[in-house]
Amino acid sequence: MDALINYFETIPSSHRTVILFGGLAFFLLIENVAPFFQFKNNKIKHVGLNLFFTFTTILVNFVFAFILINASQYVDANQFGLIQFFPLPIFVFTLLGIMLLDLLGAWLAHWTEHHVKWMWQFHLIHHTDMNLDASSANRHHPGESVIRFLFTLMAVVIVGAPVWMVLLYQALSVTLSQFNHSNISMPKWLDTAVSWLVVTPDMHRVHHHYRQPYSDSNYGNIFSIWDKIFRTYQKVDNRKLVYGLDTHMEKENVNKIGYLLKAPFAGYRSEIKYSEKEQL
Numbered sequence: 216m217d218a219l220i221n222y223f224e225t226i227p228s229s230h231r232t233v234i235l236f237g238g239l240a241f242f243l244l245i246e247n248v249a250p251f252f253q254f255k256n257n258k259i260k261h262v263g264l265n266l267f268f269t270f271t272t273i274l275v276n277f278v279f280a281f282i283l284i285n286a287s288q289y290v291d292a293n294q295f296g297l298i299q300f301f302p303l304p305i306f307v308f309t310l311l312g313i314m315l316l317d318l319l320g321a322w323l324a325h326w327t328e329h330h331v332k333w334m335w336q337f338h339l340i341h342h343t344d345m346n347l348d349a350s351s352a353n354r355h356h357p358g359e360s361v362i363r364f365l366f367t368l369m370a371v372v373i374v375g376a377p378v379w380m381v382l383l384y385q386a387l388s389v390t391l392s393q394f395n396h397s398n399i400s401m402p403k404w405l406d407t408a409v410s411w412l413v414v415t416p417d418m419h420r421v422h423h424h425y426r427q428p429y430s431d432s433n434y435g436n437i438f439s440i441w442d443k444i445f446r447t448y449q450k451v452d453n454r455k456l457v458y459g460l461d462t463h464m465e466k467e468n469v470n471k472i473g474y475l476l477k478a479p480f481a482g483y484r485s486e487i488k489y490s491e492k493e494q495l
């Protein structure tokens with residue numbers, strides 16, 4: 216445990232880059248060997264577009280990183296935050312901290328983006344992907360990256376997470392997001408077993424169905440427990456799913472960087488979020 220803490224306390228930027236792109240390469244490789252859906256699209260073009268949004272996400276987080284680190288150092292030094300109130304064994308301290316960061320920094324952020332209209336205008340870019348794979352994980356409009364950064368900042372302060380925990384959480388978060396978006400065909404028994412603890416591709420694919428109410432379910436990123444606790448969990452036969460967003464199903468548009476960057480400001484504001492509800 217000490218070794219883990221020491222490692223994340225001083226993790227070099229190069230290692231963080233390896234975790235992000237190494238994870239992406241790893242999952243894309245498995246997708247190639249055992250895909251769930253056979254996509255007819257140009258995989259390189261698809262990954263390329265999503266990589267653009269991955270770079271903008273990295274850029275936003277890089278620009279604001281010092282705020283997050285300063286806030287984390289401050290709460291840790293002043294023993295402020297939920298996990299700082301009582302002395303806890305280090306394993307419990309770490310697990311509880313990571314779980315609460317996942318709840319407030321990811322699950323709550325994601326739920327809010329689906330329920331606050333102006334935030335949805337940014338988040339919908341993530342949902343316009345009609346071919347879900349590991350590269351879809353970081354397909355976030357830069358505006359959404361800022362929203363998510365603010366939620367992470369709030370989570371770090373409320374939780375009282377030290378710097379090493381924030382960096383450990385971010386490494387887990389990026390890897391699990393790539394995993395749960397990946398186009399991997401996992402044996403049913405394995406998926407079921409793993410989904411008791413973490414969000415699996417089978418669980419998260421439902422969230423990317425093109426219509427409500429399925430797109431308003433399964434918001435989780437790392438731990439699967441939050442959707443079960445807050446009753447936002449839905450189980451659907453993944454073979455029935457259609458990826459994308461019913462208000463944005465024009466293939467030419469949703470594969471264009473310019474269109475996606477402008478989408479939050481392009482006058483869709485008065486539109487109904489989804490056209491109608493569907494029962495699978």
Ligand SMILES: [Zn+2]
Pocket residue numbers: 325329338341342422
């Ligand atoms: Zn979503």
